[in-house]
Amino acid sequence: MTLFYSDVFVLPLPAHHRFPMGKYARIRNRLLGSGEFAEDDFRVPEAANDAEISRAHCPSYLARIVAGQLTAREQRDIGFPWSERMVERSRRSSGATLAAAREALTRGWSANLAGGTHHAFRDRGEGFCVFNDCAIAARAMQSEAGLARIAIVDCDVHQGNGTAAIFAGDESVFTFSIHGARNFPFKKEASDLDIELADGTGDDEYLWHLERGLDETLERSRPHLAFYLAGADPYEDDRLGRLKLTKHGLARRDALVLGTLAARGIPVAIAMAGGYARDIEDSIEIHANTILTARTMGER
Numbered sequence: 001m002t003l004f005y006s007d008v009f010v011l012p013l014p015a016h017h018r019f020p021m022g023k024y025a026r027i028r029n030r031l032l033g034s035g036e037f038a039e040d041d042f043r044v045p046e047a048a049n050d051a052e053i054s055r056a057h058c059p060s061y062l063a064r065i066v067a068g069q070l071t072a073r074e075q076r077d078i079g080f081p082w083s084e085r086m087v088e089r090s091r092r093s094s095g096a097t098l099a100a101a102r103e104a105l106t107r108g109w110s111a112n113l114a115g116g117t118h119h120a121f122r123d124r125g126e127g128f129c130v131f132n133d134c135a136i137a138a139r140a141m142q143s144e145a146g147l148a149r150i151a152i153v154d155c156d157v158h159q160g161n162g163t164a165a166i167f168a169g170d171e172s173v174f175t176f177s178i179h180g181a182r183n184f185p186f187k188k189e190a191s192d193l194d195i196e197l198a199d200g201t202g203d204d205e206y207l208w209h210l211e212r213g214l215d216e217t218l219e220r221s222r223p224h225l226a227f228y229l230a231g232a233d234p235y236e237d238d239r240l241g242r243l244k245l246t247k248h249g250l251a252r253r254d255a256l257v258l259g260t261l262a263a264r265g266i267p268v269a270i271a272m273a274g275g276y277a278r279d280i281e282d283s284i285e286i287h288a289n290t291i292l293t294a295r296t297m298g299e300r
């Protein structure tokens with residue numbers, strides 16, 4: 001199996017910035033330490049190129065990102081200071097999801113050990129998201145592999161608003177988001193299927209809704225490929241999430257999503273998405289566990 005990482009492309013952030021940049025290398029190290037993976041299972045992806053990015057984003061937005069010509073407002077919405085390394089990291093992270101999608105089509109599953117930048121719209125970014133990796137990868141798979149139907153299963157605690165907007169009115173890509181009703185973004189977009197959960201929702205109620213949402217998604221979309229955004233931020237001790245899932249509940253979530261896709265023979269590309277636990281080691285454990293769960297599903 002192959003896992004794609006881009007944690008070597010770290011962008012410079014001011015001290016006390018709330019984005020956990022160090023999380024990604026530590027997920028990779030934890031997986032290496034698990035003994036389930038070999039060194040050469042981990043690969044640095046190609047950067048997504050302009051043509052690939054432009055299938056999901058408007059060319060003028062891409063050009064302004066590359067040239068560092070965003071307005072102060074646009075920069076503030078993204079939440080990162082501009083740097084060439086911000087551009088490179090964003091390209092690599094999108095490239096990682098794209099590479100994982102290609103790999104999934106031949107091996108059943110693969111993962112980007114970052115990504116899930118679902119708040120990026122066609123012409124703007126927000127919430128630490130510059131380019132929408134799953135949208136870029138979905139468009140690439142339609143173009144390269146001729147896939148007619150793709151599903152995006154977004155289990156991050158925040159709604160996949162950018163993804164919903166990019167694929168609005170597009171029947172070839174089904175967007176499903178299950179998220180906290182009162183979490184960012186405060187103005188939600190319409191996904192093909194949204195499940196909004198109340199503050200404090202716990203494991204059993206979450207999983208009950210997820211199972212139904214997943215069934216409806218697969219019935220309605222009958223996808224040839226799925227993307228799974230396995231956000232660690234529905235966790236009860238997350239600083240940004242308002243739900244109350246335990247680590248065990250999140251492990252059951254991963255098993256439900258990945259097991260359902262495996263049972264139906266649907267390849268899956270996994271992206272990590274958010275995770276901001278008070279003790280960041282909790283987020284790292286939850287993310288790593290997603291990959292270990294996928295590993296137990298074996299090659300298909």
Ligand SMILES: [Zn+2]
Pocket residue numbers: 156157158231233273274275
């Ligand atoms: Zn999130």
